[in-house]
Amino acid sequence: MPNSSSPSIVPVDEPARTLEQAAVAPGFFRLRLHAPRIAGNAVPGQFVQVRVTDDVEPFLRRPFSIGDADPSSGSIEILYHVVGKGSRRLSERKAGERILLLGPLGNGFRLPDSGTVLLVGGGVGMPPVYFAAKSIRGCRVCVIQGARCAERLLYRDELVSLGIPHRETTEDGSAGSKGLVTAALIETLSDFPPDETKETVEILACGPPAMLAAVADIARTHGVRCQVSVEERMACGFGICMGCAVQKRTSGTREYALVCVDGPVFDATQIALAHSP
Ligand SMILES: Cc1cc2nc3c(=O)[nH]c(=O)nc-3n(C[C@H](O)[C@H](O)[C@H](O)COP(=O)(O)OP(=O)(O)OC[C@H]3O[C@@H](n4cnc5c(N)ncnc54)[C@H](O)[C@@H]3O)c2cc1C
Ligand code: FES
Missing domain, CATH: 2.40.30.10 (Translation factors)
Known part of the structure; x- marks a missing residue:
């Protein structure tokens, strides 16, 4: 339960x-x-x-x-x-x-008010990433987005017209760099001096489960704080049916969080993401 x-x-x-x-x-x-x-x-x-x-x-x-x-x-x-x-x-x-x-x-992202925020959006995980990118104040912001192909790079025109810096990746190479969004995230993180990364950079991410797990692993490796928005299947949406439980990363007893009320945004270290060790 x-x-x-x-x-x-x-x-x-x-x-x-x-x-x-x-x-x-x-x-x-x-x-x-x-x-x-x-x-x-x-x-x-x-x-x-x-x-x-x-x-x-x-x-x-x-x-x-x-x-x-x-x-x-x-x-x-x-x-x-x-x-x-x-x-x-x-x-x-x-x-x-x-x-x-x-x-x-749900709870929403905790928006940083200083430092650098790397917003990572995969496919149809872009809507909350876009809303966060245009709402953050007092930070350097970079959106790193990935999609299957160019026409699925959502919010492209809006990011350009708002002047929000962004990097694009597509799986078929039809726009931006060819490959996965996680490769672009690693590349972007490598631009920061390692001793600064931990204090000044934070990642906010939304996308498919495997992408979130990979982003969480990258954040842990680089010692960077990371919030993930999880899009678990839901029924009621407000804490009654228990249909959206995800396992917490706790030692000992098995504990669960409900995505609809405790999330959908979690600290990446807080819950067990698909494929994470
Ligand atoms: C908090 C939250 C935010 C979301 N935000 C968005 C959004 O901004 N844009 C968007 O397009 N979708 C979003 N989704 C996913 C969206 O809710 C589902 O795609 C939708 O409910 C599918 O309903 P359906 O009746 O069309 O498909 P169904 O007939 O219910 O399912 C069709 C297929 O989609 C799969 N599917 C259904 N729900 C999900 C899910 N949550 N994750 C992965 N696969 C699923 C099923 O397994 C099945 O293969 C979000 C989900 C959550 C929980
Ligand atoms: S969807 Fe019913 S408890 Fe979360």
Whole structure:
């Protein structure tokens, strides 16, 4: 049985009006919603549970990271990949329609206020990374993003227009350096004098489990602090069903954290990530 330390609070639904739904790459959609209460409270790394349709099926809500929030206009954005029936139904929603959202949920990143922040985003892990990159103040920031191919490098234009330094990697070599985002992270870290790295650099990352495990290993090797946002499968999203438990890295007794309330952001040393030793 998971032993989460966070209280289970049943959050309130916000009926959000769809402002815009646009395809940003084949199978990838950006959805902008008018949800003033969520927009006014969201921090990077938090997520919303989306009731993708008013029909009975699919019954469970689907979790998506908040990719941007603008308290002044009361709007939020999510960016998602169509992978199954829930995300497909969501992609069919039109401007003007009402969508029920629970949120903002989870804890969000602890944003540093000095030093250098390396933000690592893999594939559709980019939304919270982008939101964090544009929210951080008082730090040197570099986004290191990886995707399968050039057209899946999400938020490219936005990063350029905001002047946020970023490095790109693609698995097929169609943009940036060919290879994995973790290779670019190691290269970037090697630019720092080793004695400075530990004190001045922090990594924030979101992406597939194997990428997060590799990023955590790299952070440990370089003695760098690292926060990871974990996108575990979820049901309720607010601490009731215990369906999102991940094992903590504790010696002795088996302890668990709930991704939906204790996370989705964890210190990389706190939980057992896939493939980590
Ligand atoms: C906190 C959090 C934030 C997330 N943020 C985003 C986001 O910003 N953009 C985005 O595109 N997706 C995000 N996801 C993943 C997203 O929730 C799932 O892709 C979505 O729920 C799939 O629903 P579906 O009905 O379309 O697919 P399903 O029919 O439920 O599943 C289709 C396939 O996708 C796989 N799948 C489903 N959920 C996940 C998951 N969480 N991780 C890995 N594989 C999964 C299934 O194993 C199956 O193979 C996030 C998940 C979490 C927990
Ligand atoms: S406890 Fe239900 S999804 Fe986390």
